[in-house]
Amino acid sequence: MNQQNSLVEYGSRRVIITITAVFCALLEIIDTTIVNVALNDMKGSLGATLNEVSWVITAYSIANVIVVPMTSWLSQQFGRRNYFAASVILFTVASFLCGNAHGIVELIIFRFIQGLGGGALLVTSQTIITESYPPEKRAMAQAIYVLGVIVGPTLGPPLGGYIIEHFSWPLIFYINIPVGIIAALLTLQYVRSPKYAEKRKASEVDWLGIFLLMMAVGSLQYILEKGQEEDWYSSSTIIVLTITAFLGFYCFIWRQMVYKYPIVELRVLKNGNLRMGVILAFIQGFGLFGSTFIIPLYTQSILGWNAYQAGLLMIPSTLMVAFMMPIVGQMMQRGVSQKYMIAGGMLIFFLYSLFTYKIMTPHTSADDFFWPLMIRGVGLGLLSVPISMMALSTLKGIEIAQGAAFSGMSRQLGGSFGVALISTYLTRDIVGHRGDLVTKLDIYNPAVQNHVKGIAAGMQAKGMAPNTALQTAHQLLDGSVTIQATILSYMDIFLYIGLMFLVCIPFVLFFVRKPAHKPVKSSMTDAAH
Template structure:
């Protein structure tokens, strides 16, 4: 779980430090965002091929090499003296981090007996779910009180601990043989996957900023991603030793679980971005107060994850997942009813309800998705599952930022229709503000222009708030729709056990 936690932390911990990095390294606004994008791109490429790399090198050796590379590159990121060097080391860090999530999950699933796999997924979820929550909070605290370099240096002692623990306790099971000498390298498949995922990640990360398909480079990268990834699917299905074995999707529980995970993290990760943004930009919360809202939810998740893991041994995991989806939908629906006058307790309550829902979502879903996967295919299946989870988060962030901008424009256009001298409410408000301005600045001040500006700022704030509520509502409906889809998954064996022949 430790390698998973530090890897996911690094997908978001640098977000809040970009301004400090920009000033320290004399970089432009567009240039410094590559500190985030470079990591996500290399990470996305390595995750799906981690199963193949574990066969090539041996899973234990691959995991240890990944931890070592991630730890070393983290130290080099902190020591970087130029933006170019930092971006290069972030690429290497993403390569090292790509195998940490899927290998950790595969090892946990195989180490625990089948009737305890729900608990294993609860342990894994502590890293996978807590990472996106702790990242911005930890990054902000370190940056404000120390230096942005320490957001990378902090990985070094944790990485060394993770390497030593895995070296001491992890061994490859007998059925996982190192087959590097017997397997050729599927160069065509590797090339199409790398180019396709790299292009897709850049599109998702830069699309809203560059106005999507209005920008030629976004359009070209989108076409390239589509062609490469579609071509990759057809190519891999015809290979004897594919880089990524897509035949695992023949299991309907695995296929459905991946769809639910993609859509669930699509909505969940988007809301993790939205709520702090809403509190800080519209409610005037400081970064610390936004952290106060998010922090208790993390503690609640830590309490509920082991409980849900234990429940998978006694209750149909599909029912637990159904509860998680309903609670998640309810929390987002509650957020869609916010107003600009809510107090701190209301925001904390909504976030805490969401935390309970995510605990009931992630653990049963991971257990159900992997319930019928043979042990020897667990590395490959785990790699695909983690890739789609990460892509769901990337798509979710791109979706919410785009929808937020579009809905803000829509509501602003509709509200402006009422800003007319013929509208009595507008005229009354304008006169009141003009009188207040005159009392404060004197009769000779341009009270009309000042009052109109005040009303316009209020209008922009209200339009933005209405857009936030629309996006929260859309995410709630997505969780609600998944309630029907999840019943396609097969009923897990009683007590969490694997049926005969399951291996």
């Protein structure tokens, strides 16, 4: 029996391993978004500025992106079971320390440590689930895993909002502790490690590669997280870190290609399916995290909802993804072409973006969002599993873990690029739209004058002095212009995200041609040999 088959589990053992891995992946992703709604409370409680408290998110993201590419190597060094259990324990202990932090510096340090533990959970969970199922059932295994990846970003805001509303912010970290303890015990009891080649001696470890990787991805993630806040290249810090990231990646790639024992095996990217999967994972991350970021922002800033209400809006879409997972898994097991499912998912995601673009007004209701978000759920269901399966479908042995690391990192960087670009675009586009609207607002136009007078008359009827009423009327008109400019910018973003997916469809149909004639069962069986 070869190594690949030796890790296949059956019966209750496989169920336990699957649940453990999915919960760990879910915990990690929830923690990337649950903190967002608690920043104000943390700021007040810890006496920090908004800039300081935003590092609670940035530190976690940087640590995540640093550790993800190294997970395959670390699994080989320490054994997958030991490394996964240690990551769960580190994540759980750091969660306790985050909840118990007495200052903002402490909290940022503990969040970074939590991110180091959490980054490993996502990729290693995918590898464990993939190798625990026989080849013909791996499509369903990926569907189960991807469900956790999609549900996580959606559950974070409403769960965080509910906790903040009814309890206090430390509880968003403490809820990880019982799950983490159970997951660590189940991992040590049930998860098995592959038989890796002999681990490297300290003298053989690519310490320079580790340093270059940390320097490169850490700098890039900082740029994406903080670029808009520091006005991009008007900041000397951003300029220095851009040069650092470029040189870091260049030197890291060179080092990995020439060193005998590389920390990240770049040669695995010679696999065409993995290469395409990594590109599509980036695009998927851009669309998924971009739309997950923009809808709560719109509902809270324009419609006046709180974080809990905004988070609940996304639940139907998540339930639709859950409904789609077994259907997609069955379709793939029956040999439906991956490229047609991915192309179909991209077309549906375009339609979702187009419908959302059309319903945006200052008075859009939750009911208006229902069907577009359900369409989003169908699109994500058709995209997520085929992309994940295509990336890993023709890999074998240790390559599965290496491929999962590249795919996971690409999805996360896609999300970071998406949020960074959307934030920058919003800030600048609102100014542009506002300028256009103001030029069309002629104060000498009788219709405009009558509108202002009508508002002022209403204010005077409530007892306001004439001068104050007129000033207030002008302020309200100015506010309505700003709101309209903001809505136009949100509409632009959805239109451009949709067009990005639409443009990718021919690209997918053209480049994912080779494996298309193979049924999934056949290609997955090849991976086992």
